[in-house]
Amino acid sequence: MSTAAPADVPAGVGEPAPAAAASPLESARGSAADGAGSLGSAGSADNASSADSTGTAGSADSASSASSADSTGTAGSTGSTGSTGTADGPSGPRTLRRPRPARRPRSTRRRDLLGLAPFAAYVAVFLGAPAYAVITAAFQDNAGHATLSNVTAAVEDPYRHSFVVSIELSVLSAVLGAVLGLALAVAVSGARRDGFVHRAVTTASGVLAYFGGLPLAFVFLATLGPQGLVTRWLNSAGYNLTQHGFVLWNMAGLVLVYLYFQIPLMLLVIFPALDGLRPQWEEAARSLGASRRQYWLRIGGPLLAPPFLGALLLLFANAFAAYATAYALSTGSVPLVPIQIGSVMSGNVLAGQENVGNALGLMMIVVVGLVVVAYTLLQRRTARWLR
Amino acid sequence: MTAVVSDPTGTQSPATRRPAAGRTRRRQPRIGRTILLLLFAAYFFVPLYAAVDFTLGGSRRNMGHTLSVWTGLVHQDGFTTNLMTSLKIAVGTVALLMILMVPTMAWLHLRLPHMRRIVEGICLLPMAIPAVVIANGILGAFKSWPQAITGSSWILILEYVILALPFTYRSLDAGLSAIPLATLVEAARSLGASWPTTLWRVVVPNIRTAIASAGILGAALALGEFTIAHLLLLNTFPVWTDQAGQQDGEVATTAAMLILFLSWLLLMLVSQFARGRTAKKPPKLRREK
Numbered sequence: 001m002s003t004a005a006p007a008d009v010p011a012g013v014g015e016p017a018p019a020a021a022a023s024p025l026e027s028a029r030g031s032a033a034d035g036a037g038s039l040g041s042a043g044s045a046d047n048a049s050s051a052d053s054t055g056t057a058g059s060a061d062s063a064s065s066a067s068s069a070d071s072t073g074t075a076g077s078t079g080s081t082g083s084t085g086t087a088d089g090p091s092g093p094r095t096l097r098r099p100r101p102a103r104r105p106r107s108t109r110r111r112d113l114l115g116l117a118p119f120a121a122y123v124a125v126f127l128g129a130p131a132y133a134v135i136t137a138a139f140q141d142n143a144g145h146a147t148l149s150n151v152t153a154a155v156e157d158p159y160r161h162s163f164v165v166s167i168e169l170s171v172l173s174a175v176l177g178a179v180l181g182l183a184l185a186v187a188v189s190g191a192r193r194d195g196f197v198h199r200a201v202t203t204a205s206g207v208l209a210y211f212g213g214l215p216l217a218f219v220f221l222a223t224l225g226p227q228g229l230v231t232r233w234l235n236s237a238g239y240n241l242t243q244h245g246f247v248l249w250n251m252a253g254l255v256l257v258y259l260y261f262q263i264p265l266m267l268l269v270i271f272p273a274l275d276g277l278r279p280q281w282e283e284a285a286r287s288l289g290a291s292r293r294q295y296w297l298r299i300g301g302p303l304l305a306p307p308f309l310g311a312l313l314l315l316f317a318n319a320f321a322a323y324a325t326a327y328a329l330s331t332g333s334v335p336l337v338p339i340q341i342g343s344v345m346s347g348n349v350l351a352g353q354e355n356v357g358n359a360l361g362l363m364m365i366v367v368v369g370l371v372v373v374a375y376t377l378l379q380r381r382t383a384r385w386l387r
Numbered sequence: 388m389t390a391v392v393s394d395p396t397g398t399q400s401p402a403t404r405r406p407a408a409g410r411t412r413r414r415q416p417r418i419g420r421t422i423l424l425l426l427f428a429a430y431f432f433v434p435l436y437a438a439v440d441f442t443l444g445g446s447r448r449n450m451g452h453t454l455s456v457w458t459g460l461v462h463q464d465g466f467t468t469n470l471m472t473s474l475k476i477a478v479g480t481v482a483l484l485m486i487l488m489v490p491t492m493a494w495l496h497l498r499l500p501h502m503r504r505i506v507e508g509i510c511l512l513p514m515a516i517p518a519v520v521i522a523n524g525i526l527g528a529f530k531s532w533p534q535a536i537t538g539s540s541w542i543l544i545l546e547y548v549i550l551a552l553p554f555t556y557r558s559l560d561a562g563l564s565a566i567p568l569a570t571l572v573e574a575a576r577s578l579g580a581s582w583p584t585t586l587w588r589v590v591v592p593n594i595r596t597a598i599a600s601a602g603i604l605g606a607a608l609a610l611g612e613f614t615i616a617h618l619l620l621l622n623t624f625p626v627w628t629d630q631a632g633q634q635d636g637e638v639a640t641t642a643a644m645l646i647l648f649l650s651w652l653l654l655m656l657v658s659q660f661a662r663g664r665t666a667k668k669p670p671k672l673r674r675e676k
Contacts, residue, residue: 109499112494112498112499113499115490115491115494115495115498115499116491116494116495116499116502116506118487118490118491119487119488119491119506120509122487122548123509123512123549123552126545126546126548126549127512127513127516127521127549129524129528129529130520130521130523130524130525130527130528130529131516131520131521131524132524132528133524133527133528134520134523134524134527137527180427183423184423184424184427187420187423187424188424197424202658203655203658204431206654206657206658207651207654207655207658208431210604210607210650210654211647211650211651213611213612213613213614213625214611214613214625214628214629214643214646215611215643215644215646215647217643218438218628218632218636218639218640218643218644219434219435219437219438219640219643219644219647220434221636221640222434222437222438222440222441222442222636222640223433223434223437223438225636227441227636228437228441229433229436229437229440229441229445230433230437259430260430260431260434263427317514317515320517321517321518321519323517323518323519323613323614324613324614324617324625327613327617328613328629328632331633338517338519338614341519341520341523342519342617342618345522345523345526345618346618357523358523358527361517361519361520361523361524364517364519364520365515365516365517365520368514368515368516368517369515369516372511372514372515373515376511
């Protein structure tokens with residue numbers, strides 16, 4: 001399932017299912033956990049003035065157990081209710097906690113960093129090295145001399161054409177997916193939260209957003225392919241799809257297929273934002289004399305604009321990076337950038353241009369990277385009011 | 388934007404709807420909304436129905452529906468070996484992912500909370516680098532590595548761990564933020580537990596739902612990944628499915644539906660876990676107190 005879409009991009013982003021569900025609580029939880037941690041150690045600071053967690057933990061333990069148990073309770077309830085306010089509950093020891101983190105000696109911190117070494121090394125080798133190899137090879141010819149010819153070849157035809165097609169497909173499927181997904185989200189958020197429709201749609205979108213890649217291609221071949229079920233239905237109704245210019249591997253077909261994972265992904269991303277619009281805001285606006293139109297124009301719209309734009313970018317990156325679905329639908333004949341890279345990798349390239357695949361890869365990293373950074377920034381902006 | 392939000396279905400916004408619940412509005416479900424939902428349902432269900440129908444031989448004329456493709460699947464050349472390869476890769480990916488990430492995340496929360504933003508950024512990097520590009524880079528970067536790694540499932544396991552980082556980070560981060568980690572660890576350490584013991588017997592049991600959902604997502608990813616395996620010319624179940632599709636559409640579609648149902652089952656488990664987490668956590672913490 002997760003081949004193209006999920007694996008490539010959205011798996012990460014697409015994850016918004018649990019992540020987005022958690023995000024409203026995240027800041028509250030985070031601060032609660034912080035509070036719990038520092039309250040616990042503040043307790044020990046009470047008892048032993050030379051509080052250095054490793055040294056005193058043992059001796060102060062019995063004394064601080066009461067207070068830390070206390071804070072455990074608060075942390076739990078804070079996390080679940082999502083209101084930051086309760087974290088301030090036990091205000092007594094709290095005054096002691098601010099200066100704590102700063103007191104930790106420098107050397108310990110440096111040693112602490114060693115704990116991240118395995119992770120850092122792993123990412124550097126298995127993600128950093130391939131990315132570095134692509135970027136450097138993009139500027140080298142076959143003999144290893146520096147050159148710009150790969151990059152210039154990558155922006156000329158036939159590769160320029162594939163960028164145009166890829167971007168067209170990504171924009172179309174992202175815009176349509178975002179608008180349709182939002183429409184569905186609005187329609188569903190009108191239903192009761194614990195009702196069947198709401199639950200079915202959230203569960204299904206959590207599953208379908210990861211459903212790209214190979215299986216999706218075969219599912220649509222069985223539906224709208226030459227021998228597909230719907231094709232046969234339409235044939236018997238006297239309508240021949242192919243004669244009307246529709247095949248699964250042209251632009252319209254690919255957009256139709258991509259929407260199958262774009263719409264659920266949109267739902268996953270936009271649901272928390274839609275649910276985060278508090279009824280009180282509309283009530284306040286209405287009671288101050290705003291019409292529905294004015295409310296959406298001045299309050300709801302501006303609030304939803306950043307998450308909507310962010311979702312749009314995410315869907316774009318998702319479609320732009322997807323490989324498996326388009327490949328399996330067309331057995332590699334659609335001129336999309338990822339498919340061009342794949343065909344260069346399998347030796348399907350002019351002599352002397354072997355590194356042009358790396359140049360194409362570099363440009364993909366630039367495009368997708370910029371889009372993902374913009375998405376992250378927009379998402380952070382949303383997180384400010386979404387809790 | 389505004390028009391889109393306020394109108395497409397003519398539905399009320401969630402805001403006004405909730406207070407109005409139970410009054411006249413609920414009793415007359417909007418026709419527009421119902422039609423919209425039905426259209427979406429058709430778009431999402433018809434292809435699935437068509438695919439199942441196709442695997443049951445519905446496209447062959449003069450023959451009724453039959454299970455023969457499904458039952459014959461096991462006897463297809465390469466089916467069992469490739470399925471086993473993919474299952475092994477999935478297990479290896481999940482194991483390596485957890486061995487790498489659980490200690491790292493616990494350490495991060497405990498000792499280096501100010502570094503969380505940075506590590507999150509690193510974990511999100513695989514989103515910004517398409518799998519095709521990673522595959523291309525693997526060929527260049529590991530040219531000098533032994534064939535036993537780069538020419539086998541090992542390289543896939545190692546790279547799938549990278550692809551799984553984004554959702555693993557989020558899942559573990561949410562799990563660790565929800566427990567009083569510092570208190571628990573200090574308590575365990577003060578009672579004489581070593582670091583590994585603390586991790587294994589205190590931290591891991593407390594975030595087991597987060598670990599389970601990250602693991603399931605990782606397994607689903609490893610089972611279905613096609614791009615990297617295909618471009619590195621390695622044989623996995625999805626790659627086999629694609630090759631089978633060039634000869635026999637029915638076999639390939641059946642195999643694809645098998646991956647699909649397997650990963651859906653896994654993903655359903657995740658959403659079940661996610662619901663369980665919000666429902667069960669608070670009482671459990673209270674009990675521990």
